[in-house]
Amino acid sequence: MPAYAVANLTMPPPTKPAACPCGGAAFATCCGPYLAGAAVAPSAELLMRSRYTAYTLGDETYLRATWHPSTLPPGPIVDPDERLQWLGLEVKSALRLRQRKANLPESPDSDTVEFVARYKIAGRAHRLHEVSRFVREDGRWFYLDGSFPE
Numbered sequence: 115m116p117a118y119a120v121a122n123l124t125m126p127p128p129t130k131p132a133a134c135p136c137g138g139a140a141f142a143t144c145c146g147p148y149l150a151g152a153a154v155a156p157s158a159e160l161l162m163r164s165r166y167t168a169y170t171l172g173d174e175t176y177l178r179a180t181w182h183p184s185t186l187p188p189g190p191i192v193d194p195d196e197r198l199q200w201l202g203l204e205v206k207s208a209l210r211l212r213q214r215k216a217n218l219p220e221s222p223d224s225d226t227v228e229f230v231a232r233y234k235i236a237g238r239a240h241r242l243h244e245v246s247r248f249v250r251e252d253g254r255w256f257y258l259d260g261s262f263p264e
């Protein structure tokens with residue numbers, strides 16, 4: 115048997131890190147640490163991304179922990195019986211830049227993030243276009259509420 119064949123049999127296949135549902139390269143270095151509680155999302159956009167990822171994973175605990183108490187729904191956020199499949203996230207940063215310029219001086223403890231999230235229910239594709247508001251308290255960002263431009 116040639117040496118290279120032996121090498122192929124004994125070497126493990128190259129491992130590729132699992133991509134993050136939010137579109138990041140790797141879950142372990144993207145939203146993973148936030149969902150695990152190992153790190154706090156340092157910006158509203160990163161919190162928004164990690165909350166999208168939490169939705170894709172049905173992580174009710176993280177969604178509640180990052181939702182501001184003043185607007186937190188009393189009932190469950192994730193419905194395990196809803197056959198909803200998240201397909202992807204697109205953050206619209208251009209609007210944020212426009213808003214930054216229009217609203218100067220901006221409070222460093224509030225921010226908005228516009229995004230489009232695509233999902234599928236019962237074979238039908240939908241898109242959620244939302245402008246989310248976030249507030250920061252004691253160094254932690256929280257989701258406050260959202261409006262829907264279309």
Ligand SMILES: [Zn+2]
Nearest residue numbers: 134136144145
């Ligand atoms: Zn991510």
